[in-house]
Amino acid sequence: MGGGRTRRMPRAERERQMLDAAVEIIARHGYTAASMDEIAELAGVSKPLVYLYLNSKDDLFTACIRREAAALTEAVRAAVRPNLPADRQLWDGVQAFFTYTAEHPDGWTVLHLQARTHGPRFAAEADAMRAEMTAFVTRLIATAALESPHSRDLSTREIEGLAAALIGAVESLADWTNTTPTATAAQASATLMNFAWSGLGNLMSGNRWAPPGAASAARP
Amino acid sequence: MGGGRTRRMPRAERERQMLDAAVEIIARHGYTAASMDEIAELAGVSKPLVYLYLNSKDDLFTACIRREAAALTEAVRAAVRPNLPADRQLWDGVQAFFTYTAEHPDGWTVLHLQARTHGPRFAAEADAMRAEMTAFVTRLIATAALESPHSRDLSTREIEGLAAALIGAVESLADWTNTTPTATAAQASATLMNFAWSGLGNLMSGNRWAPPGAASAARP
Amino acid sequence: MGGGRTRRMPRAERERQMLDAAVEIIARHGYTAASMDEIAELAGVSKPLVYLYLNSKDDLFTACIRREAAALTEAVRAAVRPNLPADRQLWDGVQAFFTYTAEHPDGWTVLHLQARTHGPRFAAEADAMRAEMTAFVTRLIATAALESPHSRDLSTREIEGLAAALIGAVESLADWTNTTPTATAAQASATLMNFAWSGLGNLMSGNRWAPPGAASAARP
Amino acid sequence: MGGGRTRRMPRAERERQMLDAAVEIIARHGYTAASMDEIAELAGVSKPLVYLYLNSKDDLFTACIRREAAALTEAVRAAVRPNLPADRQLWDGVQAFFTYTAEHPDGWTVLHLQARTHGPRFAAEADAMRAEMTAFVTRLIATAALESPHSRDLSTREIEGLAAALIGAVESLADWTNTTPTATAAQASATLMNFAWSGLGNLMSGNRWAPPGAASAARP
DNA sequence: GATGAATGAGATTTCATTCAT
DNA sequence: AATGAATGAAATCTCATTCAT
Numbered sequence: 001m002g003g004g005r006t007r008r009m010p011r012a013e014r015e016r017q018m019l020d021a022a023v024e025i026i027a028r029h030g031y032t033a034a035s036m037d038e039i040a041e042l043a044g045v046s047k048p049l050v051y052l053y054l055n056s057k058d059d060l061f062t063a064c065i066r067r068e069a070a071a072l073t074e075a076v077r078a079a080v081r082p083n084l085p086a087d088r089q090l091w092d093g094v095q096a097f098f099t100y101t102a103e104h105p106d107g108w109t110v111l112h113l114q115a116r117t118h119g120p121r122f123a124a125e126a127d128a129m130r131a132e133m134t135a136f137v138t139r140l141i142a143t144a145a146l147e148s149p150h151s152r153d154l155s156t157r158e159i160e161g162l163a164a165a166l167i168g169a170v171e172s173l174a175d176w177t178n179t180t181p182t183a184t185a186a187q188a189s190a191t192l193m194n195f196a197w198s199g200l201g202n203l204m205s206g207n208r209w210a211p212p213g214a215a216s217a218a219r220p
Numbered sequence: 221m222g223g224g225r226t227r228r229m230p231r232a233e234r235e236r237q238m239l240d241a242a243v244e245i246i247a248r249h250g251y252t253a254a255s256m257d258e259i260a261e262l263a264g265v266s267k268p269l270v271y272l273y274l275n276s277k278d279d280l281f282t283a284c285i286r287r288e289a290a291a292l293t294e295a296v297r298a299a300v301r302p303n304l305p306a307d308r309q310l311w312d313g314v315q316a317f318f319t320y321t322a323e324h325p326d327g328w329t330v331l332h333l334q335a336r337t338h339g340p341r342f343a344a345e346a347d348a349m350r351a352e353m354t355a356f357v358t359r360l361i362a363t364a365a366l367e368s369p370h371s372r373d374l375s376t377r378e379i380e381g382l383a384a385a386l387i388g389a390v391e392s393l394a395d396w397t398n399t400t401p402t403a404t405a406a407q408a409s410a411t412l413m414n415f416a417w418s419g420l421g422n423l424m425s426g427n428r429w430a431p432p433g434a435a436s437a438a439r440p
Numbered sequence: 441m442g443g444g445r446t447r448r449m450p451r452a453e454r455e456r457q458m459l460d461a462a463v464e465i466i467a468r469h470g471y472t473a474a475s476m477d478e479i480a481e482l483a484g485v486s487k488p489l490v491y492l493y494l495n496s497k498d499d500l501f502t503a504c505i506r507r508e509a510a511a512l513t514e515a516v517r518a519a520v521r522p523n524l525p526a527d528r529q530l531w532d533g534v535q536a537f538f539t540y541t542a543e544h545p546d547g548w549t550v551l552h553l554q555a556r557t558h559g560p561r562f563a564a565e566a567d568a569m570r571a572e573m574t575a576f577v578t579r580l581i582a583t584a585a586l587e588s589p590h591s592r593d594l595s596t597r598e599i600e601g602l603a604a605a606l607i608g609a610v611e612s613l614a615d616w617t618n619t620t621p622t623a624t625a626a627q628a629s630a631t632l633m634n635f636a637w638s639g640l641g642n643l644m645s646g647n648r649w650a651p652p653g654a655a656s657a658a659r660p
Numbered sequence: 661m662g663g664g665r666t667r668r669m670p671r672a673e674r675e676r677q678m679l680d681a682a683v684e685i686i687a688r689h690g691y692t693a694a695s696m697d698e699i700a701e702l703a704g705v706s707k708p709l710v711y712l713y714l715n716s717k718d719d720l721f722t723a724c725i726r727r728e729a730a731a732l733t734e735a736v737r738a739a740v741r742p743n744l745p746a747d748r749q750l751w752d753g754v755q756a757f758f759t760y761t762a763e764h765p766d767g768w769t770v771l772h773l774q775a776r777t778h779g780p781r782f783a784a785e786a787d788a789m790r791a792e793m794t795a796f797v798t799r800l801i802a803t804a805a806l807e808s809p810h811s812r813d814l815s816t817r818e819i820e821g822l823a824a825a826l827i828g829a830v831e832s833l834a835d836w837t838n839t840t841p842t843a844t845a846a847q848a849s850a851t852l853m854n855f856a857w858s859g860l861g862n863l864m865s866g867n868r869w870a871p872p873g874a875a876s877a878a879r880p
Numbered sequence: 881g882a883t884g885a886a887t888g889a890g891a892t893t894t895c896a897t898t899c900a901t
Numbered sequence: 902a903a904t905g906a907a908t909g910a911a912a913t914c915t916c917a918t919t920c921a922t
Binding site: 449451454485486487488489492 | 881882883884
């Protein structure tokens, strides 16, 4: 049982396998309910080896959160080009976000739910990523506000709130995409842009936000 | 230890105390990390009494979720008057929501985080409430869409997505309000309405959503 | 739940109900697994009343054993007439025994199994009854031996052993009767007499013990 | 407390020690009253190790029953030679039986009392062994009956009853031997054979069953 | 005579973690 | 580099038993 003697393997690869297993198990059962036994078994190694490499259950969880946060952040960063207009940056960013979370649902669960639910030490790790995302969005809004003569009056506090709302909308749509079988990352992106950029009031008046690839401009 | 002999008490009141204690402890440490010992001690009773009344840790948690969900739902329902226009209903609803969650941060944590993180049985309980909220918002959007000749083309699927985004924005702002010391429920409500109803794009152009009490109309 | 206020009742009758309930529950689940809650509920009274009447779980069990032992002993004693020949006394006794145990299977279980399995204090209670039975059988064998010129050489020790064997055969047949759907007390009695009085060797030679009601020859 | 650090040991041996301890404790205090703490301590290991190897208290008990049943059955089987006459087979079998139970009184208690008293799951395990013994005895009686022209008329049902009686006599004598300080397995065997093969009636007439080693035949 | 409210003590079981090899 | 053997500590849950009314 368990597959006999395990093949020798460079440390980095072994560690990756362990983190993969941990992310999967933690996403499925929750951090506290996940047992080191299960994780070691899924990783195909013995428990002492997990301790040798990752030190403790807490450290293992922290490593998972950091790895997943870095990967998601990187995916978004790679997709955004800072020279383009704010709405285009947002569009590119959320599309990358939805694509990544759809392809890595366990990682997303770990970041979005597990990391925030098991004490401040882990929540802080997840908040670091959330703060980065919020900073990105805040910068976007602030930049756009600067260029828009009518709206200098957006206070910092207000921008912060708007950013929080936007991030929340994105997160919720990521969950929605992962839960709704037929929903795609592209649809989620379009919905998000219409919601965030145009607002429900405008949608009611027939004014949609125009996706970047659209032929004619929706905004002069 | 623990304050001597406990006073006799009718069952209903004792049960309430236990749920209060459970919500507080679970919000603080997370469901799995919360121990029945702690909960009983905070409730001022012995562990066996908790089991006698609530049956098991799982049932206790379920009872917490149900009670908190019912209370929050009720607070929102009581604040909304179905005859008023959609944006007014939304305004009233979110204000009640933010007020309630600000006054019951532990309950909100239990509903928003803990209930969704510890297995499908509890997630289902929380989803029931979320579905109710989503249904309310969906109805609002659909109604507004019907009255708005330009926007019949909103598909059901799209409305669903918009509702998810809106709920996510609300949840995120509730967290933000609870985390940001100086933020108030009223501010959060205003931000939400501007974000959701006007959209960022409009804000940039100086078009804000007008709060209901405002003297002159912001929308002709 | 439980039927509301219970009717007042003379103490003796209440106590009987409690013992009835205890015997049934203990036979079903075993002494240690039987809970005072269950017993009180089946008796239709509250737990404190059980304690008021029977004092403790141990005392309750002891009372059960004594009552059941007395009843079984009495049933056998009433059936045996000391003037008749030994085999006739045995026949009458075992028939009463099998009849009683078939009609009170729970009581038999309590005596035969439960009382002997939960520590010396209870085993002693059950042994008292077993000793009485053994004494009866021993007396029977000794008497018969005295009248039988060829067999004075049966030592006391040997008679003791024979009595133990006979009692064991009776007990086993009682179980067999209770377990085998179509078996009757009469059949068990006949089998026992053939086995014990004639012996297997004689049965092989066609010599059966003749039941008392049989006219003349054992089997034409 | 408990004798310091325990020596490392191959799994099989440790498991045997645990079963030894469990049988002893269970025989002494009864299954339900036996605590895993006690068993682990007597086995000289920590409680978790008991769970690691035997899985649960129920499984541990089952393992005890199976091991003891197998050992007793094996002891009897090894002593019986199927070519010899029926009474000789019986003599050899019961002597092995009494010898074994006298040397393993705890195992006998577990099989005879504990296994039958704590619910059907365990009773079934013990019944399996009892059924094997009964089958052996039944076969013996049936064989003897076939060879004995006078006694073909023994019905299957009757043989079953006789087997039950015989088994009960054996069990009771095993108890008697273990309880009576000066009683030996050989005496018990002789008593059993006289009782079962000759019957009390014959004993009264001076006809004894002749033990196999006896010089001349007791049966013409 | 009878009970609802309450608890001290102890049961089984699980888990993160370490040693010796 | 890797693991089988082992444990301290703590979790959930149950039970016999008693007050106060």
